[in-house]
Amino acid sequence: MKRFLLLGVLVGLFAGQAPAAMWELDKATALGFTTFSVTTGSMANSLSVYDGPSPGTRVFGTGPLLYGPMSGQVGFYGGLAGDVVGGTATMEISFTGALALDGDPYDGIKAYLQNDDQSIWSFQLFYDDPTDGGERASAWVELAGLGGSADLTAPATGTGVLDLDDITNIGIRVKGNNMGGTNPGYPSYSDDFHVSVVPVPAALLLGLLGMGVAGLKLRRFA
Secondary structure, eight states, rough: HHHHHHHHHHHHHHHHHHOOOHHHHHHHHHTTTEEEEOOOEEEEEEEEEEESSEEEEEEEEESSEEEEEEEEEEEEEEEEEOOSSTTTEEEEEEEOOOOOOOOOOSSSSEEEEEEOOOSEEEEEEEEEEEETEEEOOOOOEOOOOTTOOEEEEEOOSSSBBBOOGGGEEEEEEEEEEETTSSSSSSSSSSSEEEEEEEEOOOHHHHHHHHHHHHHHHHHHOO
């Protein structure tokens, strides 16, 4: 009996210490990422936002009408140029307008990103929370071309608790390293990036795969 009581106390203890969940970037919020700027010395040629999944339809910008291949529910296509050959260039892409986020408590924010471009790019997730000391950001993550993916997390490291109502800005940053340098796989001096956020739901993904298989069979017997 004592053994069961002790087990119950331990379970209760760990349950009480369980952290709140991370809030995950959603499609509606990501589609609002239409404000962009670049670091000093970098040049931004363009930014377009796409509503997906592939082929995504352009909802902002002047890039291609269709975005593909597109691995997530929201795609970003933009141009960057570095200040020196072999240097870096960074673009910040953030929300435009008033955020309509609600909910608490959270440990921070996470976002799924996948590099849809053939070149290697680095990415960072960030948000601004004045009640928690200002900007909170994830570590920079370098993703391989054509499929490199990661879950980026920006924790609430000040008070340790995030109320979505307190967020004043949210977005991602894209960085090209060794632009125009001799390192293979990295962007050229002036290059375009393609990145998707917000993963496609499993049921929809299976449906898209099924449609692809059906198309192959029809082509075979045509």
